[in-house]
Amino acid sequence: MVLTDEQVAAFDRDGFLFPIDIHEQTEADRVRKQWDELEAAEGLAGSRRELLYNRHLDQEFLWDIASSPTIVDALEPLLGPDILLFGTRVICKWPGDESQVAWHQDLSARNQLSPPMQITGWYAIDDADEENGCVLCVPGSHAEGMLAREPAAVAGNLLRFNEQSRVRAEVMEKAEPIRLRAGQLSLHAGFTLHSSLSNHSRRRRCGLVLRYVPAHVRQGKGVEVNQRETAIVLRGSDSLLGTDAASERDRMRASFR
Template sequence: MTTIAPDLAERFRTDGFAFPVNALTPAEAGQALAECHTYLRTVSAAGGALARYATFPKIHLVSTWADRIVHHPAILDAAEALLGPDLLVWSTNLFVRPAHSGSSLAWHQDAVYLGLNGFQQHAARVWVALTDTTVANGTMRYARGSHLRGTLPHQFSGSELEDIMRGEEITVDIDEAAAVDVVLKAGECSVHHLAMAHCSGPNHTADGRFNLAIDYISPQVSPTEGEDSALLVRGTDTGAFLPETRPTADFDRAALQQFYSAVARRQKRIDQVVLNRDSQDRGEADRTQDPA
């Protein structure tokens, strides 16, 4: 049994995050990084939906290195300490900040895009470092306690390409003094609440930064609308989600069929979530302009 810090769940509840959490060994992290590079070369050469969805949201359904990480006992023990004994993987996301990249992400919350009921108490994102994460290579920053404010309004901060590439930004003030840099060694991970406000900076180093994010949920979570699927990784009960199965080999036929179905289903649902949110935001803006 993995040793989990006794205050992990308390820090998660009060701060909205906790790190560092021991996950992969240095050797496991090195192997996963090498396999990740091979995976990226393979999907890039394949093109099509594999390339389009190379970094989200179902990497674990076609790649055994990602499947191995989402089932890693140390990571599951941490997730169980936060969410209970029944665990599903809803999504995997690969975050790569290339060497000497000027890219960055504005302050934002993951929850506003996901369309999940019950995420407040029954979901967590685990951010696994496949390389060291530092301020110099653009690691994440958390705004301590921001998850307690609920989901916040977002909009693009400007119309320039750079603004759009940075993504939608929270439109209320973030206390920079409460910001915490997520500094991890390769193999360690952090956990954060889906309503945690966070951002990341450019990579000023000669090496790429690689992180695999895993969204764990319990069966109490359900889609706000439409069908969705998830992979049971510990315990029992898939709740409101269609069940997924583990890949037996990288990119085998059954895995690919499941992957294509799952990402199409997810994309359709998220597109509707975003459309509904945009319509709601426009309605609220209209009401603000017309008090009558």
């Protein structure tokens, strides 16, 4: 989807944009069914968290979403002509699950992206609203740059490291709920402050988190192993990786055969 000038201006002003329609109901239902099957096959019980990272590398339906031309078209005016998929993660909150996501920015000293540029896509596998713990974003917070982090003060924090951005209560109060129907997407900037609360409904809330960077962004060599990601060119080319979007799509497609 090509963004209108108004949408680009809204993203620049607020640091997020939603909803963006990716899939109609039938296709969204198909994605949810595939996720349900994967969840059942993997028996997420003991190792839930690790199973949820970078499954676009071995699950074609997740790769298809992550590399969707509709999403990449939307990203192009925001990130430029050369775009990498940097990593994915599914974040699920099951009914009765106390887990939540502490206030944070996706760009942090830990992931060492230079220059610090990233846009995150959040694809709704399930409908997401306040009741089941949708993402909350603070409008304009991306303009503050990188905030200091401290140990998280919330129980059940789903972030990889149990941290949170240092943020004042009056800032959190400005947060907007990112309500999405299954099959819709939101985008937020790397410095946008966001979080999500526990699921108080009887419905699951699963979302596919997609990290995109412009191709000139590099990751520091000293970054911890579980923060290293696999960059795949989705649009244009990358001189350091020495590859382009067409060959990467062929390579990925072949890997699923």
